[in-house]
Amino acid sequence: MPKVSIIIPVYNAEKALRKCIDSILNQEYKDFELLLMDDGSKDSSPSIIDEYAEKDARVRAVHKKNSGVSDTRNMAIDMATGAYLQFLDADDWITPDATKLFVRAIEAADADMVIADFYRVVGEHLSQKGDIDTDRILSRKDYADYMLSNPADYYYGVIWNKFYKKELLDRYKLRMDAELSYCEDFIFNMEYLLHAERIAVVKSPIYYYVKTEGSLVSQNMNLTKIVNMKTNVMQYYDRFYRNVFDEEEYDLRRAQIAGFLIDFAKDDFVIPGTPISKKLGTETVSVQYHPDECDTVFSGNYYRDKLLEYYLKPISIQNDLKAEDLRILLYMHQTANPVTEMMVVDYTKLPLITVVTSLQKLKSRYFIKKYPSCPG
Structure with a gap:
């Protein structure tokens, strides 16, 4: 043979x-x-x-x-x-x-x-x-x-x-x-x-x-199927690291693991920046796309915002994090340069006390390694 x-x-x-x-x-x-x-x-x-x-x-x-x-x-x-x-x-x-x-x-x-x-x-x-x-x-x-x-x-x-x-x-x-x-x-x-x-x-x-071009969105794949597939991959990735490492070793790698989950969740979708978007976690809205609806940059960003919210929800539940925690973590993961507390406030539109409390929690649980500096 x-x-x-x-x-x-x-x-x-x-x-x-x-x-x-x-x-x-x-x-x-x-x-x-x-x-x-x-x-x-x-x-x-x-x-x-x-x-x-x-x-x-x-x-x-x-x-x-x-x-x-x-x-x-x-x-x-x-x-x-x-x-x-x-x-x-x-x-x-x-x-x-x-x-x-x-x-x-x-x-x-x-x-x-x-x-x-x-x-x-x-x-x-x-x-x-x-x-x-x-x-x-x-x-x-x-x-x-x-x-x-x-x-x-x-x-x-x-x-x-x-x-x-x-x-x-x-x-x-x-x-x-x-x-x-x-x-x-x-x-x-x-x-x-x-x-x-x-x-x-x-x-x-x-x-x-x-190299060939293509993504889940460009393939016109059913949105429900996209959500289910991505959620499955994110959950499996997290379980993989929980199986490979013991609890203490896993905790030391939380920041990097969460970084992948967030990157993967937003893949193919822009980060919302239009007035119609809402902060994640303020409410749960089902994603219902109507083909005959007028396709504009605002409607496109709206649906992408809702999909991003849907993807991040299981990450929030699995890691016992609030919506504002993930919002902050997403911003810090995307930003290569050092940030300050006020930069986080400016991006997330969250109150300073909420940002400070969330940052302290994320650092204590190893999701971030360095606490953002205070202004001035």
């Missing part, structure tokens, strides 16, 4: 598919199987993968009804016979030494997972992306601390710059959540990490990620 199973979900990828497949078949490391999973494509992708399967015995072409990328990956994981799993997206490609470096790293370190740098490709330009600045073997806690510094980065969230043990996936029944269409990779990685003791780092870029 092959040592590595390489998995590619394919859906209407005819333009980039050959480049992706060729980069795999030209790998310096040869002991692998390639699972090309056609997820009900309507273009010439099915015939392309059949062509490759006929020419190379390592290639398996699978055709199935469309069910989404997560379900397709899960099917491939079930079919895989390799000891290790490697994933690609059909519009990307890898360096000739990618699989070799993955195998070498995981076996030399007796690791449970490998993470590697990658190239981000935008048009004719590319830039190297990576975040972990050490070659040493990381423990689960080490990795979690590195992730705290930049959790929303693709480096930690995606699966295509990582290398997994099939045995761990099967033993703990780890699979992608087919109900999610947003951040499913990130949740899968966090679930896997709860069972990974040793993580190896490859600082050489091994993957070419082709």
Whole structure:
């Protein structure tokens, strides 16, 4: 049986598919199987993968009804016979030494997972992306601390710059959540990490990620679905750190954890600044968007304000914080430069005594490390 199973979900990828497949078949490391999973494509992708399967015995072409990328990956994981799993997206490609470096790293370190740098490709330009600045073997806690510094980065969230043990996936029944269409990779990685003791780092870029535009809002996704998906990710992220660290260790990291939750909650939505917006926590208003309503900058900001309020509510409940506490924390997290109490008052429009009381509470509970200076 092959040592590595390489998995590619394919859906209407005819333009980039050959480049992706060729980069795999030209790998310096040869002991692998390639699972090309056609997820009900309507273009010439099915015939392309059949062509490759006929020419190379390592290639398996699978055709199935469309069910989404997560379900397709899960099917491939079930079919895989390799000891290790490697994933690609059909519009990307890898360096000739990618699989070799993955195998070498995981076996030399007796690791449970490998993470590697990658190239981000935008048009004719590319830039190297990576975040972990050490070659040493990381423990689960080490990795979690590195992730705290930049959790929303693709480096930690995606699966295509990582290398997994099939045995761990099967033993703990780890699979992608087919109900999610947003951040499913990130949740899968966090679930896997709860069972990974040793993580190896490859600082050489091994993957070419082709940047495509898009967000939950630009995809015209149902607002209720956006709220549910984002809330699920935020709750899982918080539970992940509560599982990795004991209570005292978690408390010391509260500020960074809350920073991610707030960043993630407001992602794709502007911070409200129009007269129609209200301070968070003064009331709970349901978000009801009417397609025939006049679309203006004011109405757009209003609905985004309500969504931000909805996202921050579970953070408030989980961390026993009031609406004004989160408002202040959001401002301080966004501001790189030192701030004063009066700057916080000016931004939040809260009374000075409320700001002072909230700041003292946030500092005592490790949400902020340095108390804002008094004016003058």
